[in-house]
Amino acid sequence: MVKMNSRTLVGIVALACAYFVAGKLGLSLSLVASNVTLIWPPTGLALATLLLFGRQYRPGVLLGALSLNLTTAIPNLTAVGIAIGNTGEALAGYWQEWAYLKEPAQRKASVCFGFTQPFWP
Secondary structure (H helix, E strand, O other), rough: OOOOOOOHOOOOOOHHHHHHHHHHHHOOOOOEEEOOOOOOHHHHHHHHHHHHHHHHEEEEEEEHHHHHHHHHOOOHHHHHHHHEEEHHHHHHHHHHHHHHOOOOHHHHHHHHHHOOOOOOO
């Protein structure tokens, strides 16, 4: 079992709240249905948080996505699946960046300045 200090717990709750607010902003831009949008700001927020602070903040992504999707008009089981998928996409991006950029300074620069290098040799 992973031990969590109070700073990490506060960060997880803050990320969940920020994810929820960013998700509501994204859903306010929906054109087709109340839970479908082309712009999804929480993805960038989740990826940047995991890259800057580590993957121990992934429960914040899960909690934020779950609480957001439970406020829409979709079934609860579907909301759980979407929340797991949102967490998985943040982790996939984290692992991809971790494998590609070996130095922590490169990872932080990637978050701050965008992906500056192509993903091919």
